[in-house]
Amino acid sequence: MTANTIIPVLINGATEDRVSSLDRGLLYGDGLFETIAVSNGEPVYWSRHMARLQAGCERLGIPWVDADRLADEARGLLQGVDRCVLKIVVTRGTGGRGYRPPPEPQPTRIIQRHPWPDFPARCGEQGVTVRLCEQRLGYNPLLAGIKHLNRLDQVMARQEWTDPDIMEGLMADTNGNLIEGTMSNLFVVQDQVLITPELGRCGVAGIMRAAVMELAGELPLQVALRDFGMTALLQADEVFLTNSVIGIWPVVRLGEHSWPKGKATQQLQQRLADLHREGNRRHDQG
Amino acid sequence: MTANTIIPVLINGATEDRVSSLDRGLLYGDGLFETIAVSNGEPVYWSRHMARLQAGCERLGIPWVDADRLADEARGLLQGVDRCVLKIVVTRGTGGRGYRPPPEPQPTRIIQRHPWPDFPARCGEQGVTVRLCEQRLGYNPLLAGIKHLNRLDQVMARQEWTDPDIMEGLMADTNGNLIEGTMSNLFVVQDQVLITPELGRCGVAGIMRAAVMELAGELPLQVALRDFGMTALLQADEVFLTNSVIGIWPVVRLGEHSWPKGKATQQLQQRLADLHREGNRRHDQG
Numbered sequence: 100m101t102a103n104t105i106i107p108v109l110i111n112g113a114t115e116d117r118v119s120s121l122d123r124g125l126l127y128g129d130g131l132f133e134t135i136a137v138s139n140g141e142p143v144y145w146s147r148h149m150a151r152l153q154a155g156c157e158r159l160g161i162p163w164v165d166a167d168r169l170a171d172e173a174r175g176l177l178q179g180v181d182r183c184v185l186k187i188v189v190t191r192g193t194g195g196r197g198y199r200p201p202p203e204p205q206p207t208r209i210i211q212r213h214p215w216p217d218f219p220a221r222c223g224e225q226g227v228t229v230r231l232c233e234q235r236l237g238y239n240p241l242l243a244g245i246k247h248l249n250r251l252d253q254v255m256a257r258q259e260w261t262d263p264d265i266m267e268g269l270m271a272d273t274n275g276n277l278i279e280g281t282m283s284n285l286f287v288v289q290d291q292v293l294i295t296p297e298l299g300r301c302g303v304a305g306i307m308r309a310a311v312m313e314l315a316g317e318l319p320l321q322v323a324l325r326d327f328g329m330t331a332l333l334q335a336d337e338v339f340l341t342n343s344v345i346g347i348w349p350v351v352r353l354g355e356h357s358w359p360k361g362k363a364t365q366q367l368q369q370r371l372a373d374l375h376r377e378g379n380r381r382h383d384q385g
Numbered sequence: 386m387t388a389n390t391i392i393p394v395l396i397n398g399a400t401e402d403r404v405s406s407l408d409r410g411l412l413y414g415d416g417l418f419e420t421i422a423v424s425n426g427e428p429v430y431w432s433r434h435m436a437r438l439q440a441g442c443e444r445l446g447i448p449w450v451d452a453d454r455l456a457d458e459a460r461g462l463l464q465g466v467d468r469c470v471l472k473i474v475v476t477r478g479t480g481g482r483g484y485r486p487p488p489e490p491q492p493t494r495i496i497q498r499h500p501w502p503d504f505p506a507r508c509g510e511q512g513v514t515v516r517l518c519e520q521r522l523g524y525n526p527l528l529a530g531i532k533h534l535n536r537l538d539q540v541m542a543r544q545e546w547t548d549p550d551i552m553e554g555l556m557a558d559t560n561g562n563l564i565e566g567t568m569s570n571l572f573v574v575q576d577q578v579l580i581t582p583e584l585g586r587c588g589v590a591g592i593m594r595a596a597v598m599e600l601a602g603e604l605p606l607q608v609a610l611r612d613f614g615m616t617a618l619l620q621a622d623e624v625f626l627t628n629s630v631i632g633i634w635p636v637v638r639l640g641e642h643s644w645p646k647g648k649a650t651q652q653l654q655q656r657l658a659d660l661h662r663e664g665n666r667r668h669d670q671g
Contacts, residue, residue, distance in 0.1 A: 108406050117403035118411060120394050120495045125404060126474070127536035128414030159537070160544055188412070191540075196502070198536065198543040198567055209406045216482070237523025237587070238559045241541055249535035250413035250484065251445070255527055257484040258446055273524045281484055301523070 109172050109210045122207055124190025127198065128248035130207070131155035133306075135185040136343050138375060140177055142185055144343065145170070147306045152189060155245035156206075161191045164206050176212045184213040184344055190248070218266075218345060223368065226351030226360045227266035227340070231329070232256040232281065236272045236301040244304040253281045266348065267340055269332075272301050276326040283342040284308035287327065287335035288320075288363045294335075297324040307341040314370045320363055337361030346371055395458050395496045408493055410476025413484065414534035416493070417441035419592075421471040422629050424661060426463055428471055430629065431456070433592045438475060441531035442492075447477045450492050462498045470499040470630055476534070504552075504631060509654065512637030512646045513552035513626070517615070518542040518567065522558045522587040530590040539567045552634065553626055555618075558587050562612040569628040570594035573613065573621035574606075574649045580621075583610040593627040600656045606649055623647030632657055 108116040123129035133148040142148070149166045156163045173185055188209040194201035234256040242249070256268050267280040278296050279285050284305040286295045293315045298304050315322050332338065338350035338358050347368045349360040394402040409415035419434040428434070435452045442449045459471055474495040480487035520542040528535070542554050553566040564582050565571050570591040572581045579601045584590050601608050618624065624636035624644050633654045635646040 106407060110406060116406050118406050120396060120402050120404050120474070120497065121392060122411070123540075125408070125411040125476075126418070126534065127540050128534055129537060129540050132412070159541070188406070190411075198539040200540065200544055211406065234527055235525070237525045239521070239523045239538070241520055242537055247537055248412065248414055249537045251415060251528055251533055251535045252525070253484040254409075254413050254415050254486065255445070258486055 104214060107176055107212045109176055109208075111208050112168070112172055118190075118207060118209065119193050121193040122190055123192065123195065123200070124188065124207060124248055128250070129159070129200070130161065130188060130190030130248045131159065131246055132186060132188045132248060133246065134343055135187065137177060137180065137183045137185055138378075140179075140181055141378070142173060142177070143375070143378070144306050144310060147309065148187070148343075151246065151304070151306060152187065155247060156189060158242070158245050159191070159247065160200065161189065161206055162204060164189055164208050169208065169210070172208070172210050176210055180212065182215045184215060186211040186213055188248070216344060222266055222348050223346060226349035226358075228264055228352040229267045229269055229280065229340075229350050230260055230265050230353065232259050232268040232270050234259065234270065236270050236278050238273065238300040240300050243301050244298050246303050256281045267350075269353070271328070275328050277328060277332055278302040279305075280340050283340035283345065283348070286311065286339050286341065287332060288337035288339075288361055289331070289335050291319070291363070292321045292323050293363065294323045294325050294327060296326050305342055307343050307346065311341050311347065311367055311371070314367055314374075315363075317370065318363070318366050320366075337364045339364045339367075390500060393462055393498045395462055395494075397494050398454070398458055404476075404493060404495065405479050407479040408476055409478065409481065409486070410474065410493060410534055414536070415445070415486070416447065416474060416476030416534045417445065417532055418472060418474045418534060419532060420629055421473065423463060423466065423469045423471055424664075426465075426467055427664070428459060428463070429661070429664070430592050430596060433595065434473070434629075437532065437590070437592060438473065441533060442475060444528070444531050445477070445533065446486065447475065447492055448490060450475055450494050455494060455496070458494070458496050462496055466498065468501045470501060472497040472499055474534070502630060508552055508634050509632060512635035512644075514550055514638040515553045515555055515566065515626075515636050516546055516551050516639065518545050518554040518556050520545065520556065522556050522564050524559065524586040526586050529587050530584050532589050542567045553636075555639070557614070561614050563614060563618055564588040565591075566626050569626035569631065569634070572597065572625050572627065573618060574623035574625075574647055575617070575621050577605070577649070578607045578609050579649065580609045580611050580613060582612050591628055593629050593632065597627050597633065597653055597657070600653055600660075601649075603656065604649070604652050606652075623650045625650045625653075 136143045190207040192205040340348045422429045476493040478491040626634045
């Protein structure tokens with residue numbers, strides 16, 4: 100996104116691109132968001148995104164917004180658009196007394212249509228170089244897993260490097276367990292087991308992470324939720340990153356260490372591409 | 386603040402109460418804030434608040450806004466107003482690519498004039514009852530001390546109770562060290578030593594906290610920055626809370642345990658009241 104791109108926005112269903120400066124989303128990060136890939140005019144994994152958003156609202160105590168209404172609003176914003184990224188933000192709205200939420204919050208719904216990001220195709224094809232970030236993730240079990248608006252950890256981490264050849268930074272927790280990338284989830288393959296951190300104490304449980312774990316079940320690939328540190332990462336057979344927009348990026352380099360673009364990673368990429376083609380075919384016929 | 390109170394707001398100097406839904410303050414909590422008591426039309430500890438805000442901007446890599454301009458804008462908003470609370474928010478503005486900040490951020494300055502909160506006078510006079518919150522503070526040394534906009538920990542903690550007789554909740558870090566209240570800093574007095582947590586790994590370094598530590602130096606009271614847990618809290622001679630708006634609240638009860646409103650706490654309250662009277666007298670003569 101460049102500074103002068105016009106981003107179409109709906110706020111509480113109205114064509115409006117500004118929110119109250121008293122909105123708790125701004126004052127406290129008191130809200131949640133989803134970043135949804137749109138392919139052939141259709142939001143990919145819409146129900147999964149809605150389920151996570153709803154779970155996040157429940158965790159924060161924000162009344163759930165009507166998913167049908169969100170879907171209608173999203174559809175309106177997507178008319179005539181083939182490929183883009185939909186960002187949905189739900190905040191607790193205004194009011195309350197300081198940190199204390201109001202007894203009956205009126206959530207703010209924000210839907211933004213962003214251009215498809217111009218990540219080079221080679222990221223998925225040839226893999227990416229990553230780095231290890233200095234910024235750590237603190238333990239916060241009551242907020243772990245959900246995609247809330249308190250994202251300074253990620254902003255600080257992403258600010259650590261400017262080298263355009265490094266596409267992502269890995270983040271460890273305060274005990275040195277690797278948890279995720281700044282904008283992606285982290286997987287390793289070791290001896291035909293697909294391993295990703297459990298995210299019970301920090302991290303965001305990505306939609307593509309869940310989708311990939313399911314796809315792995317269709318391949319002869321065991322899945323394990325398990326913490327691991329730098330040593331296990333460097334010893335892994337394959338490493339890759341996932342998110343809803345990038346899909347799967349093989350990790351091929353971190354400092355002096357390199358990994359091949361492995362077989363399991365390629366199979367998962369292939370299976371994901373097939374799924375999307377099937378989804379598109381259904382859409383074309385529908 | 387009730388839902389229908391009108392809060393005068395200046396945004397980047399203009400009479401405007403809304404911000405872009407693309408502002409990074411909303412999307413990521415990418416910014417800082419100050420809550421400043423205004424007494425006799427003057428912001429109390431203005432320079433200290435500006436110094437902390439500037440330090441926060443430096444920590445996050447947000448260009449420092451012109452403090453003189455902020456002061457001018459605040460003055461404009463305070464005309465004819467004797468007593469209120471000024472809230473200043475500085476965000477990194479819009480732009481950037483996902484979490485990655487734009488190379489030349491244009492910060493957003495928000496100044497809001499809130500009514501003076503109606504905390505009962507007895508809180509300072511007779512002391513308050515507090516509770517221990519379940520929500521913990523994770524370690525985050527790179528963000529500790531500054532007053533950034535990622536405040537879900539505090540929102541979650543403040544949501545844990547509704548009993549109006551409990552005025553504040555204490556928050557521990559993930560190792561059980563007591564760090565602060567949801568909206569205040571925590572002090573104990575033990576054997577004539579004033580102790581407050583160090584805040585190197587989490588917590589907000591309050592302006593009133595610093596002021597009270599200085600005042601303690603004028604009394605025969607040693608000051609120590611030291612972590613302590615529940616046992617030390619319960620054994621303390623005196624316990625109190627500070628923030629810029631409440632000043633000093635003695636803590637007199639937590640569950641079944643009670644503390645007296647102690648001598649050191651009263652001396653500090655007295656010294657603080659004297660200071661403010663002096664400040665007001667200077668202002669009246671000025």
